[in-house]
Amino acid sequence: MFPILQLPEWLVDTLSVKPDLEFQQSLIHSSVNGYFYVRLIDDVMDGDRNPRLQRSILPVAGFFCAQFQSCYQHYFPSQHSFWRKFQELWIASCESAAHDASLHTISWSDFERIASRKYSAAGIPVAAVCYYYDHPELIAPWLEFTYKLARWSQMLDDMLDWHADRRHQRATYFLSEGERQKPAGESPDQWVVQEGYAWGFELLERWMHDLRSRANELGSPDLQAYLERREAWLLQQKSIMKKGFAALSQLATILDEASLLPESSVAKEADDCAEIAHA
């Protein structure tokens, strides 16, 4: 789960200020509503839930959007620099989501330009903290970290959802890379099982190393602890995939050796096997 609610809090903890709890509660309220808004739009665009129900609740998106924005109006006057940043991040997020949905294949540069930008709105509460506590110089490094973490999270999602994405014909960088890397005649599933997952985890591990180094520079112990947990979890998933895909490949080989016999012969084979199966 992307730590959209925690990032502003971790940032505050690095500042020598007395935290304003009411402000931080407002940020959480705003981000929860922003998350519901993005989630609703995303689900409708993905089309993997009940389309009729989604269409009927789509107008609620307006409520979530208003709640998301109005929290900030209480703290920043209309001419405040915060609003320029707000517009920049919010529009980047919307543009990237729309652009991402229109792609049939995703290159590395598409992924770099779009995937992490889809999460741009997650930088809004981060920027709000920087302005509210008068540390605008921290906006750039924290947003850069947010983008890198977003890229990591997007890649992880793409890897774990690869089969559902393929079934629903959703373009992702992971599956697009599979199409590019797999030998001719091999199915995308074979690529994922035989090499794709290992390639993806290697990339995620490398990016995590970079994230941890950046987190160290940002000076947040909670952020570092979070990344440590994510890294441990990643290694656990890698091990699960490795074992499971090895068993699946083994099973594919076994079943490939199985003959297609006429049904009349199957009964006799079954009798011969019964003893072994019940041993």
Add this chain to the structure above:
Amino acid sequence: MPLQKITFQVLVEKALNQPGFFDGLKRNPIQTLKNAGLAPTPQIITALKQLDYDDIQNVAIACDPKVGPAC
């Protein structure tokens, strides 16, 4: 039922979305193979008994979009 080999793609589909197939291979491999149109030879049954089906099930859980990344 048309008799045809189980392709890798079909196998992955079953692994991630039809846990009953692997439960069948584990508990009643002969019937499950027959249902899939494959001949259950002694060698194949022996090989199937050596597989760790929990490992395959764990991948299905990890790749379930409804579950999502934990932590």
